Amino acid sequence: VVARLVHDRLTLSVDAAGEHLHRRGWRLATAKAPLREHLAAAVVLASGWDAATPFVDPCCGSGTLAIEAALLARSMAPGLTRSFAAERWPSLPPGTFEVARARAAAAVRTPAAPIFASDHLDGAVRAAAANAERAGVADLVEVRRQDVADLRPPAGPGALVTNPPYGMRVGPGRDLTELYRTIGGVARARLPGWLVAVLTVPGPLGPATGLPVAPVLTTTTGGTRVTLLAGRVPAGRVHSEQ
Numbered sequence: 466v467v468a469r470l471v472h473d474r475l476t477l478s479v480d481a482a483g484e485h486l487h488r489r490g491w492r493l494a495t496a497k498a499p500l501r502e503h504l505a506a507a508v509v510l511a512s513g514w515d516a517a518t519p520f521v522d523p524c525c526g527s528g529t530l531a532i533e534a535a536l537l538a539r540s541m542a543p544g545l546t547r548s549f550a551a552e553r554w555p556s557l558p559p560g561t562f563e564v565a566r567a568r569a570a571a572a573v574r575t576p577a578a579p580i581f582a583s584d585h586l587d588g589a590v591r592a593a594a595a596n597a598e599r600a601g602v603a604d605l606v607e608v609r610r611q612d613v614a615d616l617r618p619p620a621g622p623g624a625l626v627t628n629p630p631y632g633m634r635v636g637p638g639r640d641l642t643e644l645y646r647t648i649g650g651v652a653r654a655r656l657p658g659w660l661v662a663v664l665t666v667p668g669p670l671g672p673a674t675g676l677p678v679a680p681v682l683t684t685t686t687g688g689t690r691v692t693l694l695a696g697r698v699p700a701g702r703v704h705s706e707q
């Protein structure tokens with residue numbers, strides 16, 4: 466129970482969650498600069514991916530975007546594998562949480578499309594695979610070590626949704642423009658007609674992809690303002706890679 470007294474106004478609140486709600490219970494392994502799970506879910510939803518086509522994150526880090534995509538595609542309630550403080554409230558009728566969990570479990574469905582997560586770092590790949598296992602989606606998310614330049618996507622169309630480094634928390638001092646150019650070049654050469662969504666900081670990195678993307682979501686993560694740029698790769702015309 467939390468009591469807050471502000472200017473003679475007392476607010477009492479009771480913590481029903483316990484652990485913060487963005488903690489789904491599966492993200493124990495982290496790579497550099499992980500996104501919070503609820504932000505990753507918001508990014509997947511805002512990207513416009515319809516869960517019926519392949520989903521690819523070629524800079525997956527600890528796999529948060531791909532795993533949240535898998536949970537959404539599978540209709541798995543985000544809190545299905547965690548506990549809540551309210552489960553111990555004596556005022557709740559017995560069985561309340563069991564019934565809710567059974568309903569959530571019954572809603573789980575078999576998704577139609579595969580999900581791919583890759584990163585060029587071994588540690589990130591290991592973290593993503595372990596997280597996918599804990600989240601119960603290891604059978605749906607294929608994790609591999611791969612540089613984004615070597616991306617060989619499945620037959621499309623599908624969605625490439627990613628959160629490349631943006632120089633604040635990963636690789637400070639490196640020229641990231643080249644990485645964003647590579648992502649754009651790979652998309653134009655190998656992903657015609659695909660949806661592309663890139664979460665990055667406002668500034669020159671997004672435009673460096675050369676893709677026809679526009680802001681669809683702006684928020685903050687770790688105190689940094691970030692924007693999700695999304696759009697569709699022009700279909701039918703294969704450009705040379707940069």
Ligand SMILES: C[S@@+](CC[C@H](N)C(=O)[O-])C[C@H]1O[C@@H](n2cnc3c(N)ncnc32)[C@H](O)[C@@H]1O
Binds near residue numbers: 497523528529530
């Ligand atoms: C901001 S982190 C992604 C964090 C991730 N969204 C999460 O929640 O854990 C960016 C990732 O891009 C990866 N990366 C950077 N350059 C890459 C490249 N050329 N090919 C593949 N992955 C790359 C980094 O290793 C890092 O894991």
